[in-house]
Amino acid sequence: MSADTNLFDTPFGGFSLHRYPPRKKGGQAPLRAWDAADEYLLHWLHDNQDLDVANNRSLICNDAFGALSLALHHLHPVNQGDSWLAHRACQENLAHNGMSGDNVVCIDSLTTPEQTLALVVIKVPKTLALLEDQLYRLRPRITENTCVVAAGMTKNIHTSTLKLFESIIGPTRTSLAKKKARLIFCQPQPQQWQHQSPYPSYYTLENSGYRIGNHANVFSRANLDIGTRLMLEHMNALPGADDIIDLGCGNGLLGLMAKARQPESRVGFFDESYMALASARENLQNALGPDALNDCQFLANNCLEGVATASADLVLNNPPFHQGNVVGDHIAWQMFQDARRVLKPGGQLWVIGNRHLNYHTKLKKLFGNCRVQGSNRKFVVLVTTCRT
Known part of the structure; x- marks a missing residue:
């Protein structure tokens, strides 16, 4: 240019x-x-x-x-x-x-x-x-x-x-x-002037009883989105992990549920939205108690920029497909590249995405492997393993 x-x-x-x-x-x-x-x-x-x-x-x-x-x-x-x-x-x-x-x-x-x-x-x-x-x-x-x-x-x-x-x-x-x-x-x-802001808004997470809060700019703030629901259905198959990253965390549900299943793990919540991170922090504290925050961090960042290489055992990712009004897969591609860099050998990346986005093609190209953990008519849960 x-x-x-x-x-x-x-x-x-x-x-x-x-x-x-x-x-x-x-x-x-x-x-x-x-x-x-x-x-x-x-x-x-x-x-x-x-x-x-x-x-x-x-x-x-x-x-x-x-x-x-x-x-x-x-x-x-x-x-x-x-x-x-x-x-x-x-x-x-x-x-x-x-x-x-x-x-x-x-x-x-x-x-x-x-x-x-x-x-x-x-x-x-x-x-x-x-x-x-x-x-x-x-x-x-x-x-x-x-x-x-x-x-x-x-x-x-x-x-x-x-x-x-x-x-x-x-x-x-x-x-x-x-x-x-x-x-x-x-x-x-x-x-x-009369009324006050209706945000944050709340709903009860199905099958858990957790009260989930969402600030105004959080994706699917009124209820659980169907992509995340599919990922949650398969989280009992997550591998044991000491260091977990919820990349593009939104309201933090993936990281929260991983922490609930593995209480001793350390979880990093990463997003570029301040409202998303505030929602994730509040949800983790409300669901698991304030002590859960001691092993977690909430970072506004450009994907995983600055995160140490080979420092994570597991990355959970529900990638967005737009930046502002610009639609594309460039953010997902950057997230996948960053995840590969920060994963330890043997570490896994779990991705939820629309089937039509064909993320499996990119993941196979980047990691050399990709398998389907679960799917429905619209979404697919993909798992890749970092070999080196």
Whole structure:
């Protein structure tokens, strides 16, 4: 990819932006690190707003790769989101452009900004529940004088999206569409605020009695998804393991049930979602007691980056097949490669996936072996063994 392709030209200056993580094969992913909604929003802010905002009184939500944070870095904004990868991308792009990382304060989706906000900029996320929770969390830090403006591609902005802004924050209107992007303007009306966030939500895990909690951005937060159910049905066949990893843990059910079966094991929960890790920690503590946390760790990370080679006996994996709105198998492939590196000789990787994704082909190529542990019409549980 040429350098020009990475140049993000804005009214606030030009920036060289890259997606994170980069593809390990074939160089940089052939997608830009920004979209037309970022461009539309920055042009509107430049033309319509007095941006003489005191440090840390502007908030940017869901900035995927730092495009908004870099363009508005002079405001010393707070960058809030649920993605560790997005925060890492922002910091990498700041450094790549010779800008201090201190210009942007990154906080997770469960942390409330410290100051009353004058400006709130939101990229509409893929998950409507995440947006709902974020809007509720914003309310303690905004007033009727706060400028709240959101942006997204038109395909991601629906009547339900606008109703959330309207019901949680205040009167809402939209802009005309430009390049398939649209802006949302919302006028806070604190005097009319009533309801509180419905998250986290809970359900009772079948055949266990465990009360499972899920923050807003957790996959299948209302009930047990059918892929995980299939994996749980076969966990009595898990090999004995001292060190277990739940990779892409979500709400932590796989790691939790492995720990319940092997109480002396050490379990690492890895995910890029802060809400997923918070859910996994809460679920483990509620199900197995606070002492269970002593042998476990919960790490926001890029798959298993930085984890010691040949340090795990067993990796459990329910890989996602998208990063934001981009669908593909590149995340699964990275997870499989990382699992092979961190497994000890003789260690096993257990994978649950949709049958049509053909993960067995990738696993055989990488490990030299793969067997079917269980399957149904839609999902398959695959097991591979690390030979070296």
